[in-house]
Amino acid sequence: MPISRRTMLEAAALSLAGTAPVRAASPACRDGAAPATGWRPGIEGQRRADLGDGRYLNPIVSGDRADPNVLKDGADYYATFSSFDHYPGIIIWHSRDLVNWQPIGPALRTPIGSVWALDIAKHDGRYFIYIPVFVPPTPEAPSRSPFRVYVIHADSMHGPWSEPHDMAIEGYIDPGHAVGEDGRRYLFLGDGHRVRLSDDGLSKAGPIEKVYDGWPIPPDWVVEGFALEGPKVLRRGGYFYLFSGEGGTAGPPTSHMVIVARARSILGPWENCPHNPIVHTASRTEPWWSRGHATPLEAPDGSWWLIYHGYENGLRTLGRQVLLEPFTWTADGWPKATGGILPGPLPKPRGAVAGAHGFALSTDFAHDTLGTALTFFKPQPGYLERARFGAGGLRLKGQGSGPADASPLAMIVGEPVYRVTVDLEVHDGGEGGLLLFYDDKLFCGVGVTEGKLHSFQGGTRQMWPARPTIAGRRVHLRVVNDREIVTFSYSEDGTHWAQVVSFEVSGYNHNMGGGFLSLRPAIYAAGPGEVQYRSLAFAAGA
Numbered sequence: 001m002p003i004s005r006r007t008m009l010e011a012a013a014l015s016l017a018g019t020a021p022v023r024a025a026s027p028a029c030r031d032g033a034a035p036a037t038g039w040r041p042g043i044e045g046q047r048r049a050d051l052g053d054g055r056y057l058n059p060i061v062s063g064d065r066a067d068p069n070v071l072k073d074g075a076d077y078y079a080t081f082s083s084f085d086h087y088p089g090i091i092i093w094h095s096r097d098l099v100n101w102q103p104i105g106p107a108l109r110t111p112i113g114s115v116w117a118l119d120i121a122k123h124d125g126r127y128f129i130y131i132p133v134f135v136p137p138t139p140e141a142p143s144r145s146p147f148r149v150y151v152i153h154a155d156s157m158h159g160p161w162s163e164p165h166d167m168a169i170e171g172y173i174d175p176g177h178a179v180g181e182d183g184r185r186y187l188f189l190g191d192g193h194r195v196r197l198s199d200d201g202l203s204k205a206g207p208i209e210k211v212y213d214g215w216p217i218p219p220d221w222v223v224e225g226f227a228l229e230g231p232k233v234l235r236r237g238g239y240f241y242l243f244s245g246e247g248g249t250a251g252p253p254t255s256h257m258v259i260v261a262r263a264r265s266i267l268g269p270w271e272n273c274p275h276n277p278i279v280h281t282a283s284r285t286e287p288w289w290s291r292g293h294a295t296p297l298e299a300p301d302g303s304w305w306l307i308y309h310g311y312e313n314g315l316r317t318l319g320r321q322v323l324l325e326p327f328t329w330t331a332d333g334w335p336k337a338t339g340g341i342l343p344g345p346l347p348k349p350r351g352a353v354a355g356a357h358g359f360a361l362s363t364d365f366a367h368d369t370l371g372t373a374l375t376f377f378k379p380q381p382g383y384l385e386r387a388r389f390g391a392g393g394l395r396l397k398g399q400g401s402g403p404a405d406a407s408p409l410a411m412i413v414g415e416p417v418y419r420v421t422v423d424l425e426v427h428d429g430g431e432g433g434l435l436l437f438y439d440d441k442l443f444c445g446v447g448v449t450e451g452k453l454h455s456f457q458g459g460t461r462q463m464w465p466a467r468p469t470i471a472g473r474r475v476h477l478r479v480v481n482d483r484e485i486v487t488f489s490y491s492e493d494g495t496h497w498a499q500v501v502s503f504e505v506s507g508y509n510h511n512m513g514g515g516f517l518s519l520r521p522a523i524y525a526a527g528p529g530e531v532q533y534r535s536l537a538f539a540a541g542a
Contacts, residue, residue: 042358045540047414049099049324050354055345056099056324058288059312062414064319064518066249067117067174067230068307070295071127071157075352077297078157079307080107080129081322083115084517085378085439086410088371090115090129092157097352098299098307098324103359106371107161111379112150114515117230117293120157121177121201123185128153128201130175130187131164145170149187151202167203169195177201178233178240180266188231188242211268214246215259215276224248224255230293233266237333240266245292246277249309249320250510253284256292258308260335278337279306279325286341287313288323296327296335300351304328306337315416316509317438317484319518361411361538365394374409377522378440383407386525393423393534396525398430403447403456403524404440410522415540416483420521423494423534425474426450430529434477436486436505437522442513444503446488448475449527453490455501468498479521481505 039057042048049060061068065081077098083089088106095101108115113135121128131150138144149169154161169175172189179185185197187204192212198205214228223246230245239262248255257277261270281291294308304327309320325339326346339346361373368389370376376383386397387409400406413420424432426448435445435456447454447461450473455462468490476491484506491497508519521538525531 041541043360044362044538045415046358046361047540048357050348050357051345054348056348057345058323058342059310059321059414060099060307060324061093061101061322062318063321063412064414064520065322065412066309066320066516067293068295068309068322069117069119069232070297070307071120071122072297073122073157075300076157078104078120079322080118080120082117082516083108083375084515085114086375087111087379087383088375090118090131090152091371094157095355096300097354098297098305098349100355100357102356103372104158107152107154107159108164109371109384110163111381111383112164113148116516117174119175119177119187119232123177123179123201126153126155126201127157128177129161130167130177132173132175132190134173147171147173149175149189153201165202169204169208172208174229174231176231176233178266179235182266184266186266188233190229190231192228192231192244212242212244212261212270214244215261215272217246221247222252222254224251232295234296239264239333241296241335242270243294243296243306245294247280247290247292249290249292250311250316250516251290253286253289253311253313254281256281256290256310258292258294258306258337262333273334275330275334275336278327278335279308281310281341284313288342289313289316290320291323291342299349301349302351303349304335305349312416314506315484316511317505317519318414318416319412320516321414361413362536364535365389365533366391373411375411376407377410377437379407393532395530395532396432396523397530398525398527400526402431402461402526403433403435403437403443403445403522404459406524406526408435408437408443408522408524410437410520411538412518412520413481413538413540417481418538418540419478419480421476421478421535421537422523423474423476424448424523425532425534426529427473427532428529429527430531431524431526432531432533433524434479434488435522435524436479436481436508436519438508438513438517438519439515442508443522444486444505444508445479445522446477446490446500447524447526448473448477453500455488457501457503462501468500 067082090107113133150164174190176188196206258279260273288310291310433447437443487502
């Protein structure tokens with residue numbers, strides 16, 4: 001039987017990982033929820049939503065892809081997600097069928113702060129990304145609002161993208177672009193606000209106004225807060241439909257939801273849907289928690305779908321993952337979601353040929369993967385010059401005194417069970433290592449200096465237990481994450497392995513650490529020297 005190119009790619013990636021193919025893991029469903037089954041393994045065993053039989057199983061994109069925003073552009077769909085403190089940021093993904101997605105690359109390389117829920121728009125043949133950014137006040141500017149809205153633009157979704165332009169919109173998050181019946185452009189903003197834009201879409205052209213109060217959440221519902229956010233405007237059948245999130249995106253499993261309002265004019269007034277909320281996690285026993293922040297989309301076959309995010313039951317460390325749910329229009333013109341609690345496989349949208357999905361995380365570092373597989377956490381200006389890719393691997397220049405201030409290189413992982421192995425060598429007093437990294441205050445892992453191993457837990461360097469010595473500067477490190485029980489091991493020859501330390505990491509999530517992030521495998525370089533990484537091997541499954 002002929003071997004497909006995809007099979008050869010997967011075999012090559014698994015060969016690099018030093019492992020046989022593994023079974024893709026089913027998602028954890030705790031507290032009595034029935035587990036979903038039937039995952040179709042993709043590249044390196046990673047989860048693939050498309051089951052190959054006309055059905056799909058959520059998530060459609062696994063791992064930390066919070067606040068999904070999707071643009072339908074003819075036969076193409078483009079998505080991007082909150083990249084927060086990771087750069088290069090705003091990774092753009094492409095699909096033809098809403099189920100299979102592949103990354104194109106980053107749209108933002110210049111650090112401007114923590115990138116939150118953004119919006120993609122196309123107007124008069126040009127593409128725009130509206131970017132809310134969180135920058136904490138400083139002693140030099142104590143009164144400045146921590147939130148600002150920027151915009152970048154391009155002639156193609158493949159770029160090149162402009163440098164970010166400050167729109168002088170302060171104090172608001174979650175922009176949503178819309179065009180009114182009069183052809184004027186607007187941004188809807190968090191907490192029910194709206195501002196008119198200039199014709200070129202690059203600046204505000206009027207005052208910011210409160211135009212919508214949201215849907216009144218019943219007082220006995222257990223939510224994180226009111227949090228009216230994520231406005232997305234759809235024009236259909238004589239109405240403007242405003243899809244929003246409420247309830248908070250983390251906190252209790254029952255926090256988040258999708259609500260809808262409509263108006264005959266972009267100027268309002270807005271009438272709430274009688275079926276609100278159209279999406280809501282009502283119980284902690286459901287397979288997906290905190291479902292919300294939806295974009296409505298028409299599929300190639302004319303059916304309608306919501307793309308939104310949610311936490312996998314009991315696996316907050318993976319972050320908010322991308323979910324796809326069908327909806328219909330009622331006789332009186334309101335959307336009605338039909339996927340229930342998303343308990344298992346659903347029929348796929350039709351009308352388009354399925355494309356490839358995902359990408360390999362394993363690498364020999366011969367080619368630059370910044371902005372797709374790897375991103376720097378809170379990088380300093382000039383950060384791209386720290387990394388040199390080539391035939392000998394990645395040479396990463398040291399920064400800071402340890403993982404907390406080294407701006408580690410991290411990757412998003414969407415599997416409950418996986419392992420990552422790296423081959424590294426420290427040079428000239430450098431320190432490197434392998435981490436599971438949430439942020440600069442919350443991480444664990446193993447570090448290496450010449451002749452010595454170190455361990456980290458809870459964001460601090462540990463003094464116990466006793467660490468083994470190593471013969472030289474080169475070592476192999478491995479982490480196995482088995483549903484939030486993680487074990488770090490080392491090998492001096494790449495064949496014989498010894499355990500260093502194990503941790504339980506279920507608390508390494510937003511509800512403990514804040515910041516809306518996820519727990520990511522990461523590598524780093526600290527100290528005066530540099531670290532050479534010759535390979536990184538990833539494998540998913542039990």
